[in-house]
Amino acid sequence: MKISFLLHNAYGIGGTITTTFNLAQALADRHEVEIVSVLRHREHPNFTLDPKVSLRPLVDLRHEKEHPLHLRPARVFPAAEYRYGQYSELTDARIGEYLAATDADVVIGTRPGLNVHLALQAPDRVVRVGQEHLTLDNHSPRLRTALRRAYRRLDVLTTVTEADAAAYRRKMRLPGVRIEALPNSVPDPALPPADGTAKVVVAAGRLVPVKRYDLLIEAFAPVAAAHPDWHLRIYGKGEEQDRLRRLIQDLGLCNNAFLMGAAAPMEAEWVKGSIGATAANFEPFGMTIVEAMRCGLPVVSTDCPYGPGEIIDDGVDGRLVPVGDREAMSAALLELVRDDERRRRMGRTAMENARRFAPVPVVEQAERMIEAATSGPGRSRPVEPEPGRIRRALVSQGFAARDAAYAMASGALRTVRGGRR
Template sequence: MKISFLIHNVCGIGGTITTTFNLAQALADRHDVEIVSVLRSRDQPALTPDPRIALRFLVDQRHEKDDALYREPARVFPAAEYRYREYSRLTDQRIAAYLETTDADAVVGTRPGLNVHLALQAPDRVARIGQEHLTLERHSPRLRTALRPAYRRLDVLTTVTEADARAYRRMMSLPRVRVEALPNSVPDPELPPADGRAKLIVAAGRLVPVKRYDLLIHAFAPVAAAHPDWSLRIYGTGPQRDALRALIERLGLSNNAFLMGAATPMEAEWVKASIAASAASFEPFGMTIVEAMRCGLPVVSTDCPHGPAEIIADGTDGRLVPTGDRDAFTAALLELVRDDERRRTMGRAALENAARFAPGTVVEQAEHLLAEAVAARAAGRRTPRPPGGRTRALLGHGFAARDLALTAAARARRTLRKDHR
């Protein structure tokens, strides 16, 4: 199969980009794979793609901001989507042109707004797979209303947890769409796993409020007081850095808790530790939890919606504590800090249990979903796209005939021949 991933901007840093690169690389072992980035904001992406994976860009933000269409609001990308302000009539045209001329058997959209483009504009011969990396409950009612009619045009919709898949099946009325949980994968570690001897707790992720690093630091304070030879390292960057540094100083933890900045890859930092921690109030999946477990670390995590409880077996390979409960978090950390054998046993269990998130396991499920969707399209088991009037209604912004004309094959081929690398 030829598989194409449509992504927002590979030049950034984030879980969706990492997950897309991981899955694309695993699929490239047996398939022709490309990643199409709608936007380009710098010379090279943050992650280096596998050389077998073709990478192309549709709109170069560095050089095309003077285009008149770049300054006009998007008419296809839903206005209620978080990234709407970064989209325009120019992105409308370029995405439509790409979809019009793609030779992919299946196109995978990686965020709600791009799934809308895919559902409404992909040719009938192309299997349409939409991915949701957040959760349905995090989408505003306005966005859900915009997504529902478009998502009915998809062949497959994947979520990262079974809990979210159940929510989509129950609440979105997608009777002809296959809704499946497809967890994120984490590459096989290259370093020996942690041995549980280091007196170090590690956490990683964006320094933003939802990650609740403030709670983690507060919860760690009694640990440091009782066991001053233990340290906490937090990896990542973000707007809360100064506030968290001030909190560390105010609690007298400057010799025990450290903001380490970004680290890539994180594997080398995970294996130095003995415990991983995640205090988030919301976690659509929990990529860092899986990363840590694949490096042999037990994880102490809040039992927040949706991911941690589907990853961690409480008491076996980590601990789950009530969301926002500082005292419970402290108690779980102390339990592992004080019991060397329990900590190491949990670490070994984490390494074994997290193997289900290895690329081979996840890619087998992804291949099955893709192959069935492609076969169904080839057999004509999907209804044709709605007529122009219905399409315009679904797009919500009056996707005019002029826009449709601009995606004619001849124009699209000229557009896509440009080398945006």
């Protein structure tokens, strides 16, 4: 079976890129797998990709940033999607051409806007799997309306938590679409796990407001005051870096809290610590939580929607604290810092419990899901001529009839010009 992933930008850094690479590499042991990156802005990806997985970009921003079509707004990619400003008539055309010509049996979209392309433009012979790495409640009402109309043409929609899958089933009204929770996977660790003796708390992720690294730093201040031999290491980069550096200075933590910059892969850094931590207000899954646990670290996390509560067993392999509660976060960290035996025991349990996120069980679930979609009754639905089908689908999303952009007919892509109303 050939499986193709449609990814926003495989050359960047982020949780969706990490989990796509992980799943693609695991599937490549038994299938032909490719990653199609809509955008490219550098020569090589930040993350190492197994040579068994092919990678190809559609738009190379190093050479095509000023392409006339790239200076015009996208017509298929939904305007309410977060990444809309990075898409254009050029990306519309290239994605349409790719989908029209693909020889993949299964195409997996990895963000809402790309799932819309997949739903509207992929031929019916392809199993269309849309992945949601955020949550339904995280999408604006306008985007939810656009997705509800387009997602009805998907075969499968996956979320990363059971809670979000339930929300989609309850709120989105997608008859005939299989909705299933498929957690992110983390590769089997290559290094010996942490032994719980290092006096280091480790956090990792984008330095953005929703991750609340400011709260984590503030919560660590009492830890450093009581145990000055303990350190906090925060890995990542982002818009909050300068503000967090000033906060560390203002709290007098320059000898205890460190912004380490980005690290890829993170495994070598996790195993240098004894406790993982995240203070996020919102976490659709919690990739770094699983990474830390697989390396033998108990994780102290806010119990934010949706992921942490489905990953951490509070008091057994980590701690869950209320969102935004600095004192509770500080107390949970101190609890593990002060109790060596409990910290090490919870670390061993974390490593054991996190095995459910290893590639083998996740890939087996993905294969069962794809097989069910391939052989299910939905595959026998009537096949309409491509231009008419896509035109009607686009009109249902708010396009004028003359705006049925980029349809496939007789094996070739035809660009239909017009304006959004």
